[in-house]
Amino acid sequence: MAQLPKEGPQDRLASWLADDMAAVNALIRDRMASEHAPRIPEVTAHLIEAGGKRLRPMLTLAAARLCGYAGADHQKLAATVEFIHTATLLHDDVVDESARRRGRPTANLLWDNKSSVLVGDYLFARSFQLMVETGSLRVLDILANASAVIAEGEVLQLTAAQDLATTEDTYLKVIRGKTAALFSAATEVGGVIAGVPEEQVQALHTYGDALGIAFQIADDLLDYGGSSASIGKNTGDDFRERKLTLPVIKAVAKADAEERTFWLRVIEKGDQREGDLQQALALMARHGAMEAARDQALDWSAKARTALKALPDHPLRGMLSELAAYVVSRIS
């Protein structure tokens, strides 16, 4: 999953929310402990302390504070969101048979798949306990629905992989599950806990959803070198894994018979040879697939910023707006 580059609006968010984040980090450390099974904090700490950006819990904190919330339950919800995210990463690494995450060997490699599956389950259960503590059925409903979208998206990604018939609609469902569903739940619950009017809750949902989609499309584009389609050292991982991401789906949709034969060979049959990545990039360029995907990411980013207009005027609102611009700055 994507990492944002260093320095940017998320650093300003982190400064503004430093006290809240310190409380969230303490809560995470406290709740990931297990008196009886030391393997649990070992595995969790390995991943959590590797220093992800904590983008998702920051979205919850920012949404709640922006809406004038003065209590402490938003910290529990931020920790909830980070636990759900960490649990999905642990399970993803088993599913993808990944070896590295956040620059370190993955838990499934350091311990085993069993530990990753079960510790992921434990973190889901802990996140569930944390959200129940807030006593808000609305929050529980939002997070339950997000959990279902996440899991369904993951299964969909599994079955859509290597299938040239994958549509843009399916792609959108996959990336909602992979990224946007937790982003939108993270922002929405911040508004719900603050008790703002329905219109603002909906705006927070729309912001998180659009931000997540823009973020993931940009990430998928960067895997092919961004809109410039230049080949860098990490270019083409998705191609080698035969993933149907947006630029490929767009190029396949416009493919003539000969091009289709190429895509069938490299994606469905998985018969990839020297020079195939360059050929894929050339076909995407021929059909303007990178530009079209980039334009879609920019549209989602704009949608995210527009949604913020329904929310109170606040320095955090400015930072969230910058964040939406920032996630697509790498490709525009």
Next chain:
Amino acid sequence: MAQLPKEGPQDRLASWLADDMAAVNALIRDRMASEHAPRIPEVTAHLIEAGGKRLRPMLTLAAARLCGYAGADHQKLAATVEFIHTATLLHDDVVDESARRRGRPTANLLWDNKSSVLVGDYLFARSFQLMVETGSLRVLDILANASAVIAEGEVLQLTAAQDLATTEDTYLKVIRGKTAALFSAATEVGGVIAGVPEEQVQALHTYGDALGIAFQIADDLLDYGGSSASIGKNTGDDFRERKLTLPVIKAVAKADAEERTFWLRVIEKGDQREGDLQQALALMARHGAMEAARDQALDWSAKARTALKALPDHPLRGMLSELAAYVVSRIS
């Protein structure tokens, strides 16, 4: 995980609760569907339609009806409990690398580990949605706590396996996670949804907990042939997998130096030879380990039956009492 033999009090429960169970089965079929990812119902149906006894959802239905509940939310809770159970089975089979479950090849073998992990996650999320629909924070709290105990118990089992230092206290935590936590949550939420007094809710919890523990100790004893310690065709699976179940823990606690060397070799080092199972059975017999474990199972069964006295006089109460006697009838 254990299967009860055919015919018994659970069949009388199933008859009495037939209408409720039909509604639960319809709910399960409806909620395991996924419009977008057909892999989900395929995997789930494979397991759910293999015909487990549906013991856990029946416990919820029986508890609610016994307490005079006349609504329909107990059906949602029964489906919730079955989804949680099915999700843990899917994840267990990945963790244990199992090949068969309920007489059929496991999902991880028919599809892959990925599908088992992700479909399990999906069922957890669906169970979460179902319980939120009941609108009871108390129910959510009980099921969140049970989920944490289940996951923690599974991790504990993983790390305690092959460790001769495992105590009876750890064993109890493991089997609570494996069996009793979901049994006790299943019965307790039935009482909560019926709105009975706290004392009866607590009695339902105690019943489910003690029933689950008795059930699991009996199951672990049967793996060594029951209290008779005769060798049947399935005897010794736990021994071969080097699991620290109650009779082994008891025999190890009383081992002399020579016996300890034996246990170290077969359990910790995993160096098992022809005749070792017979030798293990002989050592258990020498120290009365099977009888002591059986007595503990009988005590838990009695505790379960005693707890029922706090509940209303009702035919279902009689069936639950018979069930508690029945789960240990195989070893007494």
